[in-house]
Amino acid sequence: MNSPNRLLIIVLILASFVMSCTQKKSTTGDQQMNTFISDLMGQMTLEEKLGQLNLPASGDIVTGTASSSDIGEKIKKGQVGGLFNIKTAEKIRAVQQIAVDESRLKIPLIFGMDVIHGYQTLFPIPLGLSCSWDMELIEKSARLAAQEASADGICWTFSPMVDISRDPRWGRVSEGSGEDPYLGSQIAGAMVKGYQGDDLRKNNTILSCVKHFALYGAIEAGREYNTVDMSRIRMYNEYLPPYKAAVDAGAGTVMAAFNEIDGIPATANKWLLDDLLRKDWGFNGFVVTDYTAIMELEEHGIGNLQEVSALSLKAGIDMDMVSDGLLTTLKESLDEGKVTQQQIDQACRRILEAKYKLGLFEDPYRYCDVNRSKTEVFTPENRQVAREIAAQTLVLLKNDNQVLPLQAGKTIALVGPLADNRENMPGTWSVAGDFARSVSLLDGLKNALGGEAKILYAMGTNVVSDPELDARISIFGKPTKWDKRSQKEMIAEAVTAARKSDVVIAAMGEAAEMSGEAACRTNIELPENQKELLKALLATGKPVVMVLFTGRPLAIAAEKANIPAILNVWFAGSEAGDAIADVLLGKVNPSGKLTMTFPQNVGQIPIFYNHKNTGRPLAEGKWFSKFRSNYLDVPNEPLYPFGYGLSYTTFDYKNLKLSDSNLIADGELKVSVEVTNSGNYDGAEVVQLYLRDMVGTVTRPVKELKGFQKVLLKKGEIRTVEFTLTEKDLRFYNSDLQFVSEPGDFKVFVGTNSANTLEASFVLK
Ligand code: NOJ
Numbered sequence: 001m002n003s004p005n006r007l008l009i010i011v012l013i014l015a016s017f018v019m020s021c022t023q024k025k026s027t028t029g030d031q032q033m034n035t036f037i038s039d040l041m042g043q044m045t046l047e048e049k050l051g052q053l054n055l056p057a058s059g060d061i062v063t064g065t066a067s068s069s070d071i072g073e074k075i076k077k078g079q080v081g082g083l084f085n086i087k088t089a090e091k092i093r094a095v096q097q098i099a100v101d102e103s104r105l106k107i108p109l110i111f112g113m114d115v116i117h118g119y120q121t122l123f124p125i126p127l128g129l130s131c132s133w134d135m136e137l138i139e140k141s142a143r144l145a146a147q148e149a150s151a152d153g154i155c156w157t158f159s160p161m162v163d164i165s166r167d168p169r170w171g172r173v174s175e176g177s178g179e180d181p182y183l184g185s186q187i188a189g190a191m192v193k194g195y196q197g198d199d200l201r202k203n204n205t206i207l208s209c210v211k212h213f214a215l216y217g218a219i220e221a222g223r224e225y226n227t228v229d230m231s232r233i234r235m236y237n238e239y240l241p242p243y244k245a246a247v248d249a250g251a252g253t254v255m256a257a258f259n260e261i262d263g264i265p266a267t268a269n270k271w272l273l274d275d276l277l278r279k280d281w282g283f284n285g286f287v288v289t290d291y292t293a294i295m296e297l298e299e300h301g302i303g304n305l306q307e308v309s310a311l312s313l314k315a316g317i318d319m320d321m322v323s324d325g326l327l328t329t330l331k332e333s334l335d336e337g338k339v340t341q342q343q344i345d346q347a348c349r350r351i352l353e354a355k356y357k358l359g360l361f362e363d364p365y366r367y368c369d370v371n372r373s374k375t376e377v378f379t380p381e382n383r384q385v386a387r388e389i390a391a392q393t394l395v396l397l398k399n400d401n402q403v404l405p406l407q408a409g410k411t412i413a414l415v416g417p418l419a420d421n422r423e424n425m426p427g428t429w430s431v432a433g434d435f436a437r438s439v440s441l442l443d444g445l446k447n448a449l450g451g452e453a454k455i456l457y458a459m460g461t462n463v464v465s466d467p468e469l470d471a472r473i474s475i476f477g478k479p480t481k482w483d484k485r486s487q488k489e490m491i492a493e494a495v496t497a498a499r500k501s502d503v504v505i506a507a508m509g510e511a512a513e514m515s516g517e518a519a520c521r522t523n524i525e526l527p528e529n530q531k532e533l534l535k536a537l538l539a540t541g542k543p544v545v546m547v548l549f550t551g552r553p554l555a556i557a558a559e560k561a562n563i564p565a566i567l568n569v570w571f572a573g574s575e576a577g578d579a580i581a582d583v584l585l586g587k588v589n590p591s592g593k594l595t596m597t598f599p600q601n602v603g604q605i606p607i608f609y610n611h612k613n614t615g616r617p618l619a620e621g622k623w624f625s626k627f628r629s630n631y632l633d634v635p636n637e638p639l640y641p642f643g644y645g646l647s648y649t650t651f652d653y654k655n656l657k658l659s660d661s662n663l664i665a666d667g668e669l670k671v672s673v674e675v676t677n678s679g680n681y682d683g684a685e686v687v688q689l690y691l692r693d694m695v696g697t698v699t700r701p702v703k704e705l706k707g708f709q710k711v712l713l714k715k716g717e718i719r720t721v722e723f724t725l726t727e728k729d730l731r732f733y734n735s736d737l738q739f740v741s742e743p744g745d746f747k748v749f750v751g752t753n754s755a756n757t758l759e760a761s762f763v764l765k
Contacts, residue, residue, distance in 0.1 A: 036361070037352045040105070041345065046331060048105060049348040051079040054327040055112070055288060055319050058086035058095075071095075075109070076102045079327055081319060081351050082110035082156070087432055092153030093368035100364045108364035110355055112156035112209070116175060116429035117141070119148035121382040121574055122438070124393040125427040125515075125551055126161060128570030130177035131592040131645070132392040133686045133710055135190040141389055142194025144382050146206045151372035152432070155358050156207040158255060160191035162242035163212055166606040168596065169222025171519030174428055174551030174571075176217060178595030179608045179642060181238055182705045185245035192249040200252065201359035203366045210246035211255035212290060214272060215239050219259055222605070224518045228259040233698060236733035238610070244281055252285040252354055256317060258293055265300045267293040268308060273316030286318040286350035294323035305329055310338045318347035378434065383575055390572040390579030392684075395592040396565075396646040403543045403565040405586025405648055406503060410453055413497040414442055415460040415537060416507035417530070418549045423478045427571025428516025428551055435477055437574065441507050441547065444577025448585055456501055459483055460494035460537075463511045465529040473513045480511045487529055491536050498540045505584065506537055506563075507547045512571055515551025524602055525555045538562055547580060553598040557639055568592075586648060591684035591710070593645035593753065597638045604634065609642035609754040610701040643688050643705075643753035649679030649715065656750055656758035663746075664765045665727050672722040673750045673758065677713035684712045687721045690754060691730065694745040698735050703754055723750075730764055 041049070056071055074080045075098045086092060092111050100106045117123045123141040132138065142159075149157060162184055165173040177187040188210065197205035218239060219226040230239065247254070254277060257266040266272055267289050277283045289312065297308035309325035310333040320326040326347075333339045359366050396404070406412070418424060420442040423435040439447070445455055463480040464470050465487065474480050483490060498504045508530050513519055526534075537544050545565040548554070559566065567590065572579050582588040599607045614629045622628075623635050630636050652675070659670035675687060689707035693700040707723045725748070730741040743764045751757030 033356045048078040050327050052081035052348045052351045055082045055321045058083050075099050078103045084112035089153040089368045089370045089373040096364050108360040113154045115145050115149045115157035116159050118145045119432045120378040121386050122426040122430050124572045125174045127174050128393040130595040137389050139190040139194040142191045146195045147204045148377045150204045150367050151376040155367045158209045162188040163217035164239050165217035166608040167222040168552040171515040174515040181241040184242035188242040188246040189249035192246050192251045200357045207252040209253040209255050210251040212257035213254050216257040224520050225258050247281050247283045254287045268311040268315045270315040288319040289321045292322045294325035318350045387575035387578045391582045391588040393592050394583050395568040396590040398566040400564040410502035412455050413501035413504045414457045415494040417463045419507035424512040425576035427512045439577035441577045444581035448581040456497040458494040458497045461529045461533040464527045473511045478512045504542050504544045509549035553596050555601050589648045589681050589683040593643050593686045597642050598640035600634050600639045612699050641755040647683040649681040649683040651685045652676045652678045662763050662765050669725040676718045682714045686710045689723050690749040692747040
């Protein structure tokens with residue numbers, strides 16, 4: 001702080017602040033920032049500018065294939081702009097100190113991390129969170145994540161991940177909000193607001209990074225890092241809206257995707273990063289690559305490191321995560337006239353702007369308050385909120401004979417490889433978690449029941465039976481807890497427990513790292529050994545409740561057919577066990593609704609509700625018709641449709657009414673429906689509104705979500721739920737990529753899920 005350069009920076013900030021006091025408020029901030037950054041850049045060498053574009057990984061947390069060494073030395077030389085995957089306020093303070101005390105210009109570093117669904121207090125995986133359909137809760141989860149991360153030194157998160165995904169073979173569906181662009185857009189905006197708050201300079205708000213731009217969710221065959229090929233019209237209507245919503249909500253940074261688009265990898269795609277993102281959408285933050293993505297352009301086959309680094313910069317990349325490509329090759333490219341000084345300056349300026357907006361020049365240690373990290377992380381209050389949120393994300397798939405909620409005073413056999421497994425509760429991408437302190441289902445039931453009920457626990461089987469596969473999924477501190485006993489012995493123990501009980505709870509499904517990055521599956525059924533255990537449990541004649549842990553929709557047709565009750569719990573975070581117990585015991589009535597279709601089998605994939613009609617649709621209610629769009633062996637219907645989820649109570653829909661049979665261009669149409677809680681419990685219902693544009697200049701989906709409301713209805717309560725539609729809700733991208741509506745007939749559907757709706761019609765005049 002006492003060096004001449006540090007002083008100079010402070011003097012510059014103060015000077016520009018004093019000057020600005022006489023200027024208009026709306027422009028002062030920007031002018032101050034611009035003056036400050038121009039002055040600073042005026043002092044920077046080319047090498048120092050390139051240093052700002054460089055983002056090595058700390059090596060603290062391993063998530064990819066490369067890690068940089070000698071980071072301390074590089075920081076001193078001004079060759080590092082930020083660091084990621086390093087945590088704790090102490091460590092980050094120490095590294096920041098190298099930058100501000102030992103580098104020539106004392107420019108602070110920006111510290112990023114994958115804070116994806118909470119920091120140490122972990123919320124459900126994003127796919128689970130989306131099933132709450134509750135924007136306030138989702139924003140709150142991001143707010144608390146930012147609060148905790150910023151207390152521990154982090155000022156930038158690589159979230160939200162908003163890739164629309166329709167292929168559950170892809171492990172990363174767990175990280176996103178499912179298949180719907182409308183819902184995905186709302187969630188994208190809520191997450192950005194939650195992280196960034198209303199003022200990035202506050203020490204408890206962090207910069208967000210919307211990813212992976214773009215279309216990563218459409219990789220071929222659901223195989224990680226694979227190719228994407230898509231028409232523009234599909235992109236604009238179905239895949240791009242959530243990224244745009246995040247940008248509109250003010251996301252400060254964007255991460256380019258690994259995949260290619262129109263044959264050019266996103267990292268080097270000028271159309272994507274410049275024409276679309278910056279020029280059309282007006283994005284003015286910085287764009288970071290994904291991990292080693294510049295290096296990977298060589299593997300894609302579009303040039304050597306020097307060439308691809310130049311291509312990336314020219315396309316619109318500002319910061320290079322881990323490749324060292326921009327740092328080490330751009331000087332040569334500049335000398336050879338392959339890039340311009342202006343392009344380098346532009347990228348450097350954008351990164352300095354982000355640091356400025358975070359307030360790092362004023363106080364580089366703004367996020368390194370050791371006191372905060374001791375008092376604001378993993379607090380009982382945050383954990384309580386996480387528990388409440390988690391309970392809202394569980395989806396009741398089946399509940400025959402009202403097996404659930406569990407009756408008091410019964411003996412419970414708790415069986416299955418996920419029943420007593422704290423480490424696997426948080427799910428994928430939980431790098432700051434303290435897994436041993438998560439609440440397992442066994443913990444949760446014990447906490448809830450105390451001495452009231454007897455719980456007989458048996459593991460029953462391993463997660464998978466193949467030890468090699470088990471090793472692949474027992475990573476990142478999340479062992480599956482392989483039991484060496486024979487399958488026969490383990491099943492026998494579980495059956496004995498079941499026989500002594502009134503009800504069996506079978507905690508089955510995936511381990512946490514069976515979904516997430518580079519965790520794709522071609523078979524998305526339950527592993528055979530788990531099926532075998534289930535059969536044995538069902539054979540006891542005791543009622544079985546399957547508590548299904550999963551990071552993706554699973555193909556569970558056989559289980560749906562045979563098991564009386566299924567509660568899908570995703571990976572519900574650090575408080576999972578308590579939240580699941582709350583729902584199993586009826587303290588919380590489940591209200592989660594699926595945001596991704598569950599297929600009957602893997603052959604139906606990709607399967608999604610908002611598909612096109614085709615020229616030969618299958619008539620409604622039919623199983624098969626020759627020369628129609630269908631399969632010989634399985635009906636077209638999914639196992640569970642988008643929007644599906646049961647409650648302990650029942651909701652009846654009637655009296656769908658429109659305020660008019662026409663909607664005029666600048667008018668409004670009110671759509672109302674009467675919803676009755678006709679069952680025996682108070683409960684929340686997500687009332688969903690879909691539209692179909694019956695005739696268009698281009699073909700339109702059979703249904704599109706255009707509104708939803710989550711309403712809490714007391715037992716017996718009747719509520720009229722009203723939606724307002726305007727012409728804007730009917731717009732889409734036509735074949736010229738103009739965002740328009742087209743007059744004509746529309747259908748409106750309102751109901752409890754995408755397949756079970758009431759229906760009415762109107763005309764757009
Ligand atoms: C690779 C992943 O694709 C991305 O989502 C993540 O943010 C980075 N690694 C950094 O860990």
